[in-house]
Amino acid sequence: MTGKLTTHVLDTAQGHPAAYMALELWYLAPAGDVKSLMTTTRTNADGRTDAPLLEGEDFILGVYELLFDVQSYFATQPLDLPDPPFLGWVPLRFTIADVTAHYHVPLLVSPWSYSTYRGS
Structure with missing residues (x-):
């Protein structure tokens, strides 16, 4: 069995999925001094990506970073926000420590705060 990495973004300010938010997935080299871009994508209408961010032979042990373009997403929403906004990317x-596991890394976000957890 091989593992996979997925994500889901929820707009907690408006109570719905964060549709069409841009995101990037980076792999950090073991020394921590080099980052490699693995993929760029957008969430779909349900706030999820259409396919796993990583799976198969690309799903390897190591440190990763998901970057979510919160600023651009909230700029398209009908909210009264400060300029410049509080959150950007x-x-x-x-860390992925088990290549047979499913790592689900959701983002719950508003224009002023965010949280995450390891989901299933």
Whole structure:
């Protein structure tokens, strides 16, 4: 069995999925001094990506960083926000320690705060 990495973004300010938010997935070299871009994508209408961010032979042990373009997403929403906004790109750094597991890394976000957890 091989593992996979997925994500889901929920707009907690408006109570719905964060549709069409841009995101990037980076791999951090073991020394921590080099980052490699693995993929760029957008969430779909349900706030999820259409396919796993990583799976198969690309799903390897190591440190990763998901970057979510929160600023651009909220700029398209009908909210009264400050200029410049409080949040720009939100980084989530995590480690994959088991290549047979499913790592689900959701982002719950508003224009002023965010949280995450390891989901299933």
